[in-house]
Every structure is written in structure tokens, then in C-alpha cells.
Amino acid sequence: MKLRSVLLALLVIGAIGGTAALLYAWEAPIPSIDSRSAGAPDRAKARRGASLALLGDCATCHTAPGGLPYAGGLAMPTPFGTIYSTNITPDPETGIGRWSEAAFIRALRSGVDREGRHLYPAFPYDHFTRVSDDDAKAMYAFFMSIDPVRSSAPPNELPFPLNVRLTLAGWKLMFLRQVRFVADSSKDEKWNRGKYLVDGLGHCGACHSPRNLLGAEKASASFEGGEAEGWRAYALGRRSQSPVPWDEAALTDYLARGSHPQHGTAQGPMANVVDNLSLVDSTDVSAMAHYLASLGKGEGRKDVETAPSGPGRLPQAAGIQAATPSIPSDSGGAIYAAVCASCHEGDRALPLGGVRLGLSTAIGGETPANLVNLVVRGIPASTGGSAHPIMPGFGDVLGDRQISDLANYLRTQFAGKSQWDGIGKAVADARVTGELDSATKSKRFGEGP
Amino acid sequence: MTTLTINGESRSIKASPDTPLLYVLRDELALNAAKYGCGLGQCGACTVIVDGKAIFSCITPVMLLEGRTITTLEGLGSPDAPGPMQRAFLAEQAAQCGYCIPGMIMRAQALLNRDPHATDESIKGELQPHLCRCGTHMRILRAIRRAAEEMKLKTADARTRR
Numbered sequence: 001m002k003l004r005s006v007l008l009a010l011l012v013i014g015a016i017g018g019t020a021a022l023l024y025a026w027e028a029p030i031p032s033i034d035s036r037s038a039g040a041p042d043r044a045k046a047r048r049g050a051s052l053a054l055l056g057d058c059a060t061c062h063t064a065p066g067g068l069p070y071a072g073g074l075a076m077p078t079p080f081g082t083i084y085s086t087n088i089t090p091d092p093e094t095g096i097g098r099w100s101e102a103a104f105i106r107a108l109r110s111g112v113d114r115e116g117r118h119l120y121p122a123f124p125y126d127h128f129t130r131v132s133d134d135d136a137k138a139m140y141a142f143f144m145s146i147d148p149v150r151s152s153a154p155p156n157e158l159p160f161p162l163n164v165r166l167t168l169a170g171w172k173l174m175f176l177r178q179v180r181f182v183a184d185s186s187k188d189e190k191w192n193r194g195k196y197l198v199d200g201l202g203h204c205g206a207c208h209s210p211r212n213l214l215g216a217e218k219a220s221a222s223f224e225g226g227e228a229e230g231w232r233a234y235a236l237g238r239r240s241q242s243p244v245p246w247d248e249a250a251l252t253d254y255l256a257r258g259s260h261p262q263h264g265t266a267q268g269p270m271a272n273v274v275d276n277l278s279l280v281d282s283t284d285v286s287a288m289a290h291y292l293a294s295l296g297k298g299e300g301r302k303d304v305e306t307a308p309s310g311p312g313r314l315p316q317a318a319g320i321q322a323a324t325p326s327i328p329s330d331s332g333g334a335i336y337a338a339v340c341a342s343c344h345e346g347d348r349a350l351p352l353g354g355v356r357l358g359l360s361t362a363i364g365g366e367t368p369a370n371l372v373n374l375v376v377r378g379i380p381a382s383t384g385g386s387a388h389p390i391m392p393g394f395g396d397v398l399g400d401r402q403i404s405d406l407a408n409y410l411r412t413q414f415a416g417k418s419q420w421d422g423i424g425k426a427v428a429d430a431r432v433t434g435e436l437d438s439a440t441k442s443k444r445f446g447e448g449p
Numbered sequence: 450m451t452t453l454t455i456n457g458e459s460r461s462i463k464a465s466p467d468t469p470l471l472y473v474l475r476d477e478l479a480l481n482a483a484k485y486g487c488g489l490g491q492c493g494a495c496t497v498i499v500d501g502k503a504i505f506s507c508i509t510p511v512m513l514l515e516g517r518t519i520t521t522l523e524g525l526g527s528p529d530a531p532g533p534m535q536r537a538f539l540a541e542q543a544a545q546c547g548y549c550i551p552g553m554i555m556r557a558q559a560l561l562n563r564d565p566h567a568t569d570e571s572i573k574g575e576l577q578p579h580l581c582r583c584g585t586h587m588r589i590l591r592a593i594r595r596a597a598e599e600m601k602l603k604t605a606d607a608r609t610r611r
Contacts, residue, residue: 066570338467338510343489352489380577392490392578396502397509 025169027116030106032098035090041145049142052135054280056128056201060272061085071095071149076122077229080215081158083122091148104140105133110178111168118168120156121175121215130181130200175216194291197284204292207233207269223295225366230433231268232369234361237295242361243304243415245297251289256282259388264355264362265379267370301416304358332409335402339394351389357414364415368407368423372430375403395434400427451511455480456524466512471495473511474521482522482551486580493579496552497521501563503556522551525558533603534558537596538589545583553579557593565601569594 053059062085064073072087072095090097096104096114103114111125112118119125131139161167181200183192198204207228209217217226225235240246244262258274259265266274277285328334344354357363362371378393398406404427408419420426451462453470455478464473474480474497483506486494490505497506498520526532531539534554544550553576560567560575567575572593581589 334467334512338512339508342508390491392505392508397499397504397513402513 025166027112029116030103045141046145049138054276071151073153084153089149118165124203127203194287240298243301245300248293265388332405368420368426455519471506493552496555503559533599534596537592541592543588543592549581
């Protein structure tokens with residue numbers, strides 16, 4: 001008798017709790033619109049939206065390899081499963097053609113689609129929630145002005161219970177703070193503009209901050225470095241391990257042009273970011289650099305040699321390979337001397353010579369991921385606006401063991417640090433990243449003759 | 450002394466182990482098809498195939514190549530008996546000055562060996578590291594497509610005969 005009433009009470013509590021959770025998680029659909037009945041687009045507004053979409057790096061995720069821009073379908077591997085980006089062109093059936101402005105803004109800031117379904121936080125609404133009304137409206141005007149593309153993304157590959165979107169309400173309860181950006185009146189306009197873009201649309205922290213077990217950014221560790229698609233997104237600000245500390249001028253240059261003589265070339269997911277930033281208003285890029293510089297500087301290293309930068313150095317072939325230092329006896333050193341030194345110590349100025357390796361954050365940095373990725377795949381020619389050094393990849397020439405030996409030699413020789421932890425796994429991972437990369441090659445290089 | 454397997458033959462190399470393969474091919478073995486372009490791995494003229502992958506021989510020291518299978522353009526056929534890729538380049542007259550062509554052929558061969566049904570997109574993507582200043586790109590593309598067809602026919606032929 002007693003047991004039965006306890007069970008009954010539990011059942012009632014459970015039912016009430018379940019209903020409450022469901023009510024909390026429930027989002028109403030927003031009525032569809034007929035985009036064909038919309039008036040003439042506001043061109044100035046749409047143009048502003050186009051620039052904001054570049055600052056938000058939207059096309060990078062919402063475009064599949066070889067696909068049309070913004071038509072979605074890119075597979076995004078996450079620790080939880082694969083999520084496919086959606087079509088955000090104004091196609092009524094497969095895109096956002098039936099979405100009203102209110103539906104678009106709700107999706108951007110709250111991660112809920114027009115039909116009321118919660119969106120996975122691979123879409124960085126935890127950052128976009130800071131976007132102003134005006135900017136969100138301009139972005140809507142832009143997306144509604146582009147050509148509709150009929151294209152449906154494959155279904156996500158997620159295990160139960162993550163494939164139930166209502167569970168995302170719980171994630172949002174814990175990790176999504178819906179706050180608009182509030183300017184700090186003690187700082188100038190440029191700083192505030194920079195912070196608005198970096199924390200909001202730019203969603204820099206999505207890669208450059210570490211994430212917890214549930215995939216949310218650790219608020220207490222902002223910009224302390226994170227991972228993205230097999231690459232390390234280095235710590236920004238005081239924890240940066242760049243051998244030459246970043247300053248505002250270097251940040252401005254790097255973000256606008258994609259490379260800097262003392263910091264190297266943006267690669268991996270950051271290559272897409274700088275391709276996009278090369279097309280936006282330079283005042284926005286300077287504002288972002290200004291704010292990022294205010295986060296502080298790393299300590300750097302005292303003993304680094306900066307890049308050779310003499311005038312009058314002409315483009316030239318390598319000639320007979322420059323005399324390399326005597327061949328060291330260890331395997332990594334021997335590979336460095338025979339393979340790397342002719343460019344990296346050849347004394348040709350950038351972009352025709354290699355970066356001085358003492359300047360490399362890939363070698364002195366937090367994890368070996370980027371160094372190994374660079375050795376395996378090289379640095380391909382840019383598809384964006386920047387002119388930067390290119391480097392051939394050595395993944396087909398060097399075996400896994402040789403790459404590990406080389407990475408450890410570079411680490412001890414040029415960063416003065418002890419050998420890498422987990423270098424074997426880093427090499428195996430880089431092979432996977434390299435495969436992914438060659439799968440997207442036709443996307444990056446498909447516009448040749 | 451380094452020993453290399455080139456076009457199916459074992460060759461003993463006198464040059465020091467840190468010598469780039471290209472110099473050994475041209476200076477020591479008189480295999481002159483691979484060309485010296487930039488010496489930096491940025492133009493593709495020196496490309497050869499190692500273990501099925503196209504690599505730049507100008508920046509690959511021979512010490513990394515012991516025990517591996519190296520194929521140069523000479524390994525695909527001779528002037529008297531050209532291979533399918535070489536025949537296709539001749540048929541399409543894809544060479545103008547011809548300096549870049551041996552490298553282009555080697556990378557195209559490696560691609561088709563791996564993927565006989567390579568699309569135009571993947572051919573273009575794959576050949577991205579190769580520079581041609583004469584501008585015969587469209588003919589090169591046609592030649593690779595022609596070679597792909599011929600190689601497919603040959604495999605189909607071999608299959609029916611079996």
C-alpha cells in the first residue's frame with residue numbers, strides 16, 4: 001500500500017516535471033511567408049548584410065565542397081557525431097525562402113528555426129545572440145536577395161538522445177546567455193566595435209576557446225586556445241605563445257591579408273576567415289585587431305631572429321641547393337638539414353624564402369597539430385586576396401615515424417622546449433585532416449582554367 | 450651508398466644521401482625527363498611518382514627513398530613505344546614548349562592509377578601545383594581525359610579476354 005502510493009507520487013512528480021520540461025523546451029513555429037510577394041529588396045541594406053555575412057564567416061560552413069555558396073550540406077564532424085549545415089538561400093522548399101524576418105532573427109540569436117525546432121550549437125548562436133537588430137535585419141535582407149538554390153542537406157548523424165532536438169533546450173538553459181551587446185562607455189568606439197564583432201558575428205571564441213564535455217565554451221577560459229577541424233586555434237591575448245608577441249599592427253595586417261612576416265600564414269579554418277575578412281571594410285578589421293590587442297600580450301621569446309627583409313631581393317630559382325649545415329646524426333635533424341633547410345635557411349626574403357622557424361608558433365605552440373598538418377599538406381596557394389609564401393607538402397614523401405622525428409627535432413632545436421607529447425597521435429590525426437583537405441580541394445581550386 | 454629502385458631497376462647511387470632525387474636522376478643516371486624548374490617544389494616540372502604518389506623530386510633527398518618504388522616519365526614508355534598517357538599528350542598536341550609536361554604527365558598518371566574515373570574537377574584540383582606558362586591547359590585537360598578513356602578501355606579489354 002505504502003509502496004504503491006510512493007510510486008504514484010513519483011509518477012505524478014515525473015509527469016509534472018516532464019510536462020514542465022516539454023513546455024519549457026517547446027518553441028512555437030513562426031508563420032511562413034511567401035517571399036515572392038515581398039517588395040523590391042533594399043539594395044543598400046542587403047549590401048551591408050553581405051559584408052556582415054563575411055564577418056560572420058557564414059559561407060564557410062554553409063557551403064559544401066564543390067557546392068554553391070550558402071546552399072549548405074557541409075559535413076561538420078563534432079565529438080558527438082556529424083552535423084550537416086543547412087541551406088540558407090531563399091529557396092522556399094529547401095532553404096529559408098518562407099522565413100519571415102522575425103524567424104530569421106530568432107534563429108540567429110536563439111538557435112530556433114522557423115518551425116520551432118532547436119538548432120545544434122555547431123551554429124554559433126551563443127555568439128550571434130549579441131548581434132544588433134539593425135545588423136540582423138541587414139543580414140536577412142542580404143540572404144533574401146541572393147539566388148535561391150534547391151538543395152537539401154543530408155540528415156544529421158547523431159546518436160540518441162542527442163538526435164532529439166528538445167534536449168537542446170537543456171543545453172541552452174545551461175550555456176546560452178541571450179544578451180545583446182552593451183557598449184562599455186569607459187572604452188572608445190573602435191574598441192567597442194571590435195568587441196562587438198569579435199564576440200558576436202566573428203565568433204572568434206568558437207575556435208579559440210576551449211570547450212567542456214558538453215561542447216560549450218568554457219566561460220572561465222575565454223581565448224585560452226581551442227581546436228577546430230584537426231587544427232589548433234591558438235590562445236589569444238596574454239596566453240599567446242607566439243615567439244614575437246602580437247601587437248595591434250600585426251593583428252590588423254594578419255586579419256586583412258592572411259599572413260604576417262613574423263607570424264606566418266593563416267591555415268586550416270582560419271584561411272577561410274581571412275579570405276572573408278579580405279573583402280570587408282578595413283575599419284571593421286582594424287577594430288577587431290584593436291580589441292584583440294587589448295586582451296594583452298604573451299611573453300614571447302628574447303632570442304628570436306626576425307625575418308630577413310633586405311630591399312632589392314629579386315625572385316629567383318633556388319640554384320644548386322644552398323649548402324646545408326652538416327648533417328646531424330639524429331633522424332629528425334638529418335631530415336631537417338636535407339629537406340627543410342634549403343628554404344628555411346636559404347636567406348631568400350619572404351614570400352620566396354621560408355619563414356624563420358624560430359618565429360613559428362606551430363613549433364613553439366600549445367600542441368603539435370598545426371606543425372604536423374603543415375609538414376603533411378604544406379601551405380597551398382591562396383584562393384583569397386592575399387599573397388603569401390607557399391610550401392609544398394611532405395606527407396607523401398615522409399613516413400609517420402620520420403614526421404614525428406622531424407617535429408621533435410624542430411621543437412627542441414627552434415623552440416628550446418622538450419619533445420612533443422602525443423606526437424604519434426598527432427601524425428595519425430594529420431593524415432585524416434589531410435584526406436579531408438584533399439576532399440575539399442576541388443572547392444578551393446575548382447575555379448582554374 | 451644509397452640503393453634506389455627506379456622504373457623497376459635497382460640502381461646504386463654515388464651522390465651523398467642528402468642530394469635531391471632530381472639531381473641524381475639527371476646528373477648521375479641520365480634520366481632527363483624530370484625537369485629543373487624552380488628548385489623549390491613550387492612549379493611541378495620535376496614531378497615523379499614514388500609509391501603511387503606524385504612528389505617533387507627537386508626537394509626530396511635520396512636518403513628518404515631507399516626501399517621505395519620510383520617511377521619517372523621514362524618508366525611510362527619510350528619514344529618508340531609510348532604509354533597511354535604519353536600517346537594522349539601527343540594526340541592532343543598538349544605540349545608547346547614542353548618543359549612542364551613531364552611533371553604534368555606524372556601527376557596525371559598517379560591520379561588515374563588511383564582513380565580511373567577522375568572528374569574534370571578533381572583533375573584540375575590535382576594539377577593545381579603545376580605551372581604552365583605557354584597556356585596549353587585546355588589541351589592538357591583533354592589529353593588526360595583521352596588517356597583516362599584509353600586506360601579504361603584497356604582494363605575492360607583485359608577483363609573480357611580473361
